[in-house]
Amino acid sequence: MDLRQLFATNLRRVRHSRRISQEQLAHDAGIDRAYVSxxxxxxxxxxxxxxxxxxxxxxxxxxxxxxxxxKRTAKR
Amino acid sequence: MDLRQLFATNLRRVRHSRRISQEQLAHDAGIDRAYVSxxxxxxxxxxxxxxxxxxxxxxxxxxxxxxxxxKRTAKR
Numbered sequence: 594m595d596l597r598q599l600f601a602t603n604l605r606r607v608r609h610s611r612r613i614s615q616e617q618l619a620h621d622a623g624i625d626r627a628y629v630s631x632x633x634x635x636x637x638x639x640x641x642x643x644x645x646x647x648x649x650x651x652x653x654x655x656x657x658x659x660x661x662x663x664k665r666t667a668k669r
Numbered sequence: 670m671d672l673r674q675l676f677a678t679n680l681r682r683v684r685h686s687r688r689i690s691q692e693q694l695a696h697d698a699g700i701d702r703a704y705v706s707x708x709x710x711x712x713x714x715x716x717x718x719x720x721x722x723x724x725x726x727x728x729x730x731x732x733x734x735x736x737x738x739x740k741r742t743a744k745r
Binding site: 595597599600639640641642644645648654656660661 | 671673675714716717718721730732735
């Protein structure tokens, strides 16, 4: 999985778990909303500065954005 | 700890554990050596593209670069 995709998937998962919109996240992190949207669509290579801001707003460790998705075993 | 410092500390730790020089890492990752040096001196905000290349060459998960340093308890 491309690292942009891994990051995007985790960012969306964490943001949803906090029940905040892209708009709110962008505002609280002091980032352009369109940029947050590009990050979540895995179309940009986000840097450490933004990663740090996103982690702070979402109150997670930056490593959380790099967790491998847990493979769901097929239900029999 | 600033995220650049956390990343730098972990990158240097992993690189040393693999016993490779900044020069070798830069060459294998296809990155400018001076840039690797700036990343290890925490003077630049590295992006996902480079993070992915460094992780691939060092054969670690990108999350490894974001691990919090283990606090060493003082020996009594």
